[in-house]
Amino acid sequence: MASSKGYSGKILKVDLTTGKFEEIETEKYKSWGGGHGIGSAIFFDLCTDKTIKGTDPGNVVTLMTSPLSGTLAPSVAGRTEVQGIGIQAYPIGWFTRSNFGGRFSTQLKFAGWDGIVLVGKSPKQVWLNIINGEVKLQDATDLWGLNTRETQEEIWARVEPSKKESGWINMGVSRDSGRTTQHPAVITAGPNAEKFGPMAALVHDAGNGAGQGGFGGVFASKNLKAISVVGTGGVDIADANALMAARMWSNGYAFGGHHDDPASYTGLTSFASTPGKPLSTIQDNPAGTKSRPQGCVGCIRNCRGRTDTGKGNESQCVDFFWYDHHDVKANGHVTDASPRAADAIQLAGVNAFAVEAATLWIEQLYNKGIMGKGKKIDSNLPFDRFGSGEWAEAFINSIVTQTDIGKELCKGVAQAALAWGRLEMDTKSGILPLQEWGLPHHYDARTEVEWGYGSLLGERDINEHDFNWHVYWTPTINGLFGVEPVVSAKRLSEIFAKKTAPFNDPMMINYSDEGIYSEAMAKTVAWHRHYTRFYKQSMLFCDWAWADMVNPYGPDNEGMTSVGENKFMNAVTGGDMTFEQGMEIGRRIWNLDRAVWALQGRHRDIEKFSEYCYTTGAQPGTTTYEAPYTMPVFEDNEWSYKSVAGRVLDRQRVEDWKTLFFKLEGWDVKSGWPTRETLEKLDLANVADELEKAGKLGA
Numbered sequence: 055m056a057s058s059k060g061y062s063g064k065i066l067k068v069d070l071t072t073g074k075f076e077e078i079e080t081e082k083y084k085s086w087g088g089g090h091g092i093g094s095a096i097f098f099d100l101c102t103d104k105t106i107k108g109t110d111p112g113n114v115v116t117l118m119t120s121p122l123s124g125t126l127a128p129s130v131a132g133r134t135e136v137q138g139i140g141i142q143a144y145p146i147g148w149f150t151r152s153n154f155g156g157r158f159s160t161q162l163k164f165a166g167w168d169g170i171v172l173v174g175k176s177p178k179q180v181w182l183n184i185i186n187g188e189v190k191l192q193d194a195t196d197l198w199g200l201n202t203r204e205t206q207e208e209i210w211a212r213v214e215p216s217k218k219e220s221g222w223i224n225m226g227v228s229r230d231s232g233r234t235t236q237h238p239a240v241i242t243a244g245p246n247a248e249k250f251g252p253m254a255a256l257v258h259d260a261g262n263g264a265g266q267g268g269f270g271g272v273f274a275s276k277n278l279k280a281i282s283v284v285g286t287g288g289v290d291i292a293d294a295n296a297l298m299a300a301r302m303w304s305n306g307y308a309f310g311g312h313h314d315d316p317a318s319y320t321g322l323t324s325f326a327s328t329p330g331k332p333l334s335t336i337q338d339n340p341a342g343t344k345s346r347p348q349g350c351v352g353c354i355r356n357c358r359g360r361t362d363t364g365k366g367n368e369s370q371c372v373d374f375f376w377y378d379h380h381d382v383k384a385n386g387h388v389t390d391a392s393p394r395a396a397d398a399i400q401l402a403g404v405n406a407f408a409v410e411a412a413t414l415w416i417e418q419l420y421n422k423g424i425m426g427k428g429k430k431i432d433s434n435l436p437f438d439r440f441g442s443g444e445w446a447e448a449f450i451n452s453i454v455t456q457t458d459i460g461k462e463l464c465k466g467v468a469q470a471a472l473a474w475g476r477l478e479m480d481t482k483s484g485i486l487p488l489q490e491w492g493l494p495h496h497y498d499a500r501t502e503v504e505w506g507y508g509s510l511l512g513e514r515d516i517n518e519h520d521f522n523w524h525v526y527w528t529p530t531i532n533g534l535f536g537v538e539p540v541v542s543a544k545r546l547s548e549i550f551a552k553k554t555a556p557f558n559d560p561m562m563i564n565y566s567d568e569g570i571y572s573e574a575m576a577k578t579v580a581w582h583r584h585y586t587r588f589y590k591q592s593m594l595f596c597d598w599a600w601a602d603m604v605n606p607y608g609p610d611n612e613g614m615t616s617v618g619e620n621k622f623m624n625a626v627t628g629g630d631m632t633f634e635q636g637m638e639i640g641r642r643i644w645n646l647d648r649a650v651w652a653l654q655g656r657h658r659d660i661e662k663f664s665e666y667c668y669t670t671g672a673q674p675g676t677t678t679y680e681a682p683y684t685m686p687v688f689e690d691n692e693w694s695y696k697s698v699a700g701r702v703l704d705r706q707r708v709e710d711w712k713t714l715f716f717k718l719e720g721w722d723v724k725s726g727w728p729t730r731e732t733l734e735k736l737d738l739a740n741v742a743d744e745l746e747k748a749g750k751l752g753a
């Protein structure tokens with residue numbers, strides 16, 4: 055990636071303590087690609103004490119773009135990577151990441167910046183105003199208590215000059231100052247977010263949120279309410295014709311290219327979307343609601359919708375799922391309660407995954423007579439109307455105002471369980487679905503192990519669907535509807551083997567009782583960590599559309615992955631990076647992150663799932679995605695799809711598997727820390743030095 059095409063060339067460093075701005079040359083960090091890689095490298099250089107808490111002024115927070123931001127590359131161009139020491143995980147707030155879509159990264163690139171680095175803490179409440187190269191910290195005292203929509207509308211009013219001409223906004227007094235049709239892109243924390251920090255997300259426009267990690271609370275701890283950016287420039291593309299050709303080529307893999315001829319495929323794919331339902335695939339609006347598609351800059355999938363009711367706008371997936379099944383259980387069908395619940399979290403800037411886990415748990419505590427009016431955990435929430443919009447809004451309000459059960463939940467779900475004396479007991483029984491690091495159970499570590507292992511050996515719920523659509527959802531849906539799979543388990547193993555360089559092992563998707571402890575599964579997890587660290591979190595290919603592994607429109611059902619990513623990247627940068635070279639950068643980033651966690655206190659001895667994973671099979675009602683978990687297995691020399699529901703993990707075999715994984719990564723098997731040899735081969739001798747100084751270098 056020698057060319058500077060695709061990059062703006064500079065990163066904005068904001069010292070909130072002094073109010074001073076500096077430019078960091080992107081060139082210095084370009085070997086990391088962009089996004090997460092650059093963010094981790096800058097964090098490593100600037101955060102001198104990595105053992106501090108996320109609310110410490112010494113925390114370094116980065117918001118990074120990629121060379122593809124603001125370009126035509128599909129389902130990439132609008133995403134922004136956020137990193138820093140988080141405040142959600144328990145017992146240690148790991149150095150972590152989140153990511154949001156929309157327009158922010160595009161506007162940042164158009165303003166001439168590859169990213170933003172926040173250091174220090176402002177002496178007063180401020181927001182950051184970026185208009186092209188002009189940067190100011192402005193007073194946010196009167197914005198501090200506003201919700202996310204009010205904040206954005208107020209900032210738009212302050213940034214946009216009153217004079218607009220036919221929808222165009224002049225950004226200065228002369229025509230040469232630049233014009234745009236865009237509102238400034240604003241990322242903001244909710245009202246007084248420092249008071250519910252571990253639950254606090256960052257929200258941009260409607261429905262784009264960086265939820266994991268508590269970055270809304272981290273912003274507020276720095277006395278920073280929001281960042282606004284608007285730019286009138288562009289992105290310098292190395293080969294615009296090649297980029298357009300790549301985009302046209304990718305259309306062949308998208309549902310939009312086949313409106314007259316939808317493939318007959320029962321299952322979920324990423325890039326191709328769901329045949330017959332190309333838009334807004336998992337918005338759960340009441341029957342009769344009409345919506346039109348909405349998406350991030352440059353996306354072909356446009357996975358969100360704008361509704362005619364104006365409710366639940368642009369929310370999807372867990373923004374709805376945290377509450378819609380309670381709505382359906384109480385009311386028999388999706389009602390107004392679901393979009394009301396989605397709007398409640400969006401406006402308050404509350405993490406949807408955290409409230410989803412909390413709500414499942416709270417329902418059980420209420421049903422068992424432990425929580426409620428006059429009960430051991432006293433609550434005046436209207437539990438007799440659980441499942442209504444009223445309950446959802448009252449619950450979110452309790453967190454934001456630190457009242458009722460929100461007095462404890464504002465500190466985080468695991469932290470509330472600890473305060474109520476229930477953490478150990480309820481994570482043992484599984485009624486409190488926190489799978490690892492006090493973080494919400496998403497997909498089940500007992501069945502879909504690549505998800506669980508990746509989250510445990512990383513620092514957060516991975517929330518990466520590269521395997522998930524094909525190894526869990528598609529066979530499970532096929533089984534539920536009694537449909538013969540279009541792609542057999544054997545063929546699936548061949549497709550995955552082809553696309554998972556450098557390992558290319560067909561056994562990597564063997565989810566049998568033996569396969570989940572195998573060396574092949576170690577390769578799966580390593581491949582996934584390396585792929586996502588580079589392609590998804592650094593180059594910023596959206597998880598909702600990439601990786602494109604299986605695609606009903608591709609030749610022999612093969613998607614674009616391992617070819618498509620580099621086609622777009624090389625067209626933009628003018629480089630000639632191979633897929634394998636990108637994977638190697640991903641491995642380098644993963645090792646750097648692992649080193650930071652080691653400095654923070656990570657050791658293999660504390661890498662354990664919650665007790666319920668070792669003792670209890672999935673119980674209906676404790677998670678949203680439990681049954682029947684039909685997955686590909688290789689047993690008796692044959693591939694098939696089979697239900698693996700109800701499986702529990704074997705404690706010793708998980709430990710043995712971790713040893714296999716550490717060996718594969720070249721890490722010390724006793725501690726799980728990276729070794730000097732491995733780090734030096736990745737040109738990270740300085741990282742090895744810092745680990746050695748701290749007594750955390752693997753032997």
Ligand code: SF4
Pocket residue numbers: 129130132155156348349350353354355356357358596597598599
């Ligand atoms: S798939 Fe959805 S979240 Fe991803 S880039 Fe497209 S619109 Fe944004």
